[in-house]
Amino acid sequence: MVNLTHTLSTLITANHILDYHGICDAFGHISVRNPLNNNTFYLSGYLAPGLVSSPADLIEYYVANGSAVDPNAGRGYVERYIHSEILKRFPEQNCVIHAHAEAIVPYTITTVKTQSAYHMAGFLGQQVPNYDIKDYYNDTQTHDMLVRNSPLGAALGELFHSPSNTTNTTSIDHPLVLMRGHGFTTVDSSIETAVYRAFYAQANARIQTTAIGLASAFGSQGTIDYLSEREQLDTSVWNQALWDKPWLLWVRQVERSPVYDNSLGPLVTNTSGATGT
Template structure:
C-alpha cells in the first residue's frame, strides 16, 4: 500500500481484515467460508473502495492483502495488484448507487440459501432481525442473462451488478434495503460501517435459521395459523422500527466481543 496512507485508511485496513475473520469465525452460520467477501468505501479517496485480494477471508493477514478499486468499473488502481474476486461488481455498483452505504458483504450462507430458492420470504421474526424490514427482496439473475453471460449465477460484470444494486431500493422510498437475496447463490448485505454490515450479515443468517426452525416446528405441530393467517409471529411495523433503532445503537457490543474472539484464535493473524 502507498506510503501516503492516512491513519483513517490504516485503521480501515485492520478493521476490514478483522471483519473478514469474524465472518469466517461464525462457522455456525458459515457467513464466509472459503468464498464470500467484505469491502469498504475508501475513507480518503472519493470513488474508490477497498476489498481483499482473491483468497479465503480467514487467511487475510496484512495490508498487502487489500486492493484499491475504482468504483466506476471495479478495476484495480494498481494494474499489478493481486488477483481480485470476480464478483467485485456487486460492491462497485452498490457504492456507486448509494452514497450512504459504506460497507458491503456478499455471502453464500447455507442458512439463508433456502429462502432464495423457495417462495418463502425471509422476514424478521426476532428483534435482532428487525433491520431486515418487512420482506427481503429476491434477485433472480436468470431474468437478466444476456447471450454473452456465463450462466454460473455469479455477478461477473457491471450490468449484472447494476441490476442487483437496484434491488436495494426495491419497495423503498427512503433509505435502502439492507439485504438482498440472490437465487441459488446467497445474499448481499450493506451497512453504514464495516461493523454494521458484519452485524447485519450475522443476524441475517441467525434470523434465517430461527425462521426455518420455527416453520418446521409449526408444520410438525400442525397447529392453526396464528393471527392474520400467518404461520409465525413476525415483527409488526412498529416493532420493526423500534428493533432497528435498538440494534443501531448496540452494534458495538457484539462487535467488541467478536474482535476478541478472533484475536484469541490462532487461525487468524492481523498485522495491518
C-alpha cells in the same frame, strides 16, 4: 480523524469475523470505501476471508468500474462488481458484504419469504428482495450465477432501493437482498454495522427455519407470529444503538484465535473495549 490504517485493520478483522461465524467460508467477501477517497474501495484479493492478514492481501478498486487502481494488482474476486456498483449507486454507504451463508440460501430458492423472526433482525423489513440473476443475463454470457460485470452488479444494487421512494433516490430501503441459488448481499455505512446485519440475518434464518419446522408439526393448526412492521422499526432503532456490544466480542474472539492474523495489530486495546490502532 480519518485513519486509513484503522479502516484496513478493521476490514481484515471483519474478514475473520465473517469466517469465524460461518457467514463466509472460503468464499464471500467484504469491502470498504476508502475513507480518504470516495472513488475507490478496498477488497481482498483472491483469498479466503479467514486467510486475509495484511494490506498486501487487499486490492484497491475504482468505484466507477471495478477496475484495480494498480494495473499490476494480483488476482481479484470475479464478483467485485457487486461492491463497485452498490458503492456507486449509494454514495452514503461504505461497506458491502456478500456471502453464501447456508442458513440463508434456502430462502433464495423457495417461495418462503424471509421474515423477522426475532428482535435482533427487525432491520430486514417487511420485504426482502430476491435478486434472480437469470432475469439479467444475456445469452452470450456464462450462466454460472456469478455477478461478473457491472450491469449484473447494478441490477443487484437497484434492489436495495424501493422505486416508490422518490424522496431520497439513494436511500437504502432494503438493507439486505437475497440472491437466488447463491446467497445474499448486505450494505451499511460502516464495517461494524454491516457485519451486524450479516450475522443477525443468518441467525434469523436459522430461527425462522426452526420455527417453520415446529409449526409444521401442528399441520394446518401451526402458526408463526413474526414481528410486526412497527416492531421491526422500533427494534431497528434499538439495534442501531448497540452494535458495538457484539462487535467487540467478535473482535476479541478472532484476535484470540490462532487461525487468524492481522499484521496491523489488534483492534481491541484494553478491557474497557476501546478500539484503535
